[in-house]
Amino acid sequence: MLRVGLTGGIGAGKSAVSSRLAARGAVVIDSDVLAREVVARGTDGLSEVVAAFGPGVLTADGDLDRPALGKIVFGDETARRKLEAIVHPRVRARAAEIEQQAPADAVVVHDIPLLVETGQAGRFDVLLVVDVPVEVQVQRLTAHRGMSDEEANRRISSQASREDRLAAADVVVDNSGSLDDLDRRIDQVWEQLAGHGPDTKR
Numbered sequence: 001m002l003r004v005g006l007t008g009g010i011g012a013g014k015s016a017v018s019s020r021l022a023a024r025g026a027v028v029i030d031s032d033v034l035a036r037e038v039v040a041r042g043t044d045g046l047s048e049v050v051a052a053f054g055p056g057v058l059t060a061d062g063d064l065d066r067p068a069l070g071k072i073v074f075g076d077e078t079a080r081r082k083l084e085a086i087v088h089p090r091v092r093a094r095a096a097e098i099e100q101q102a103p104a105d106a107v108v109v110h111d112i113p114l115l116v117e118t119g120q121a122g123r124f125d126v127l128l129v130v131d132v133p134v135e136v137q138v139q140r141l142t143a144h145r146g147m148s149d150e151e152a153n154r155r156i157s158s159q160a161s162r163e164d165r166l167a168a169a170d171v172v173v174d175n176s177g178s179l180d181d182l183d184r185r186i187d188q189v190w191e192q193l194a195g196h197g198p199d200t201k202r
Contacts, residue, residue: 002107002193003099005123007115008130009162010155011137011145013175013182017130018111020186025194027102029095030111038090039064048086053079088118107193116160121168126193129169132176134162 004026008014022028038045041063049057049064057069073079095110102108109128112120121127132140134156141152166172171192173185 001099001102001104002126003124004107004109004126004128004193005115005120006109006111006128006130007113007165008173008175009132009134009137009159009165010113011140011152012130012132013140014111014113014130016179016182017128017173017175017186018109020183021107021109021190021193024186024190026107026109026190027099028109028111029098031091031095032111032113034091034094035087038087038094045086045090049083052082052086084118114159116165116168126170127168128171128173128189129165130173130175131162131166131169132174136176 006014006018006021008017018028018030037043039049040046041061046064049069053069053072057065057072059065069083073083099108099110110124112118115121115127137156138149138152141147141155142149147155171189173182173189175182175185
């Protein structure tokens with residue numbers, strides 16, 4: 001089994017890369033999906049979030065009100081760390097369960113947005129970073145997610161710097177071009193990963 005950590009800054013196109021790796025045969029474990037799963041209605045994760053932040057983080061239906069929680073934790077490092085202490089261990093435990101069910105020779109890709117920020121680079125055989133210039137991130141966030149330039153820059157600056165991600169990378173996927181360019185690059189990367197070649201190992 002080859003364990004791959006996949007990350008990239010907001011707006012870099014990490015989802016486009018993970019979907020293409022999955023189409024080529026990778027087992028993709030998406031931490032964003034798991035982060036929703038572990039605080040779904042009826043879970044102990046959600047109960048712990050409510051105990052930590054109050055009933056105001058619930059919708060009328062009893063689901064997690066993500067915008068309400070976001071207002072509490074965004075820009076408040078203490079609150080954010082409290083939330084991460086609830087969510088991250090559960091996400092990692094669930095990811096480990098899924099990984100254990102994968103074939104022994106699988107390429108298992110852990111899609112983790114804040115991989116570098118949370119100090120997880122050393123957990124994987126290969127760290128794959130999706131990279132675009134900051135101005136491309138801003139352009140995509142304003143065009144596709146309706147953010148202002150100021151909001152986009154604030155979100156980008158709240159993550160690890162481009163330089164820090166690239167310094168941690170074993171393999172870099174430049175996603176500043178067309179989707180055809182991306183497909184060609186993913187073909188190259190997949191050939192390396194599927195062969196478990198020495199240039200993909202730490």
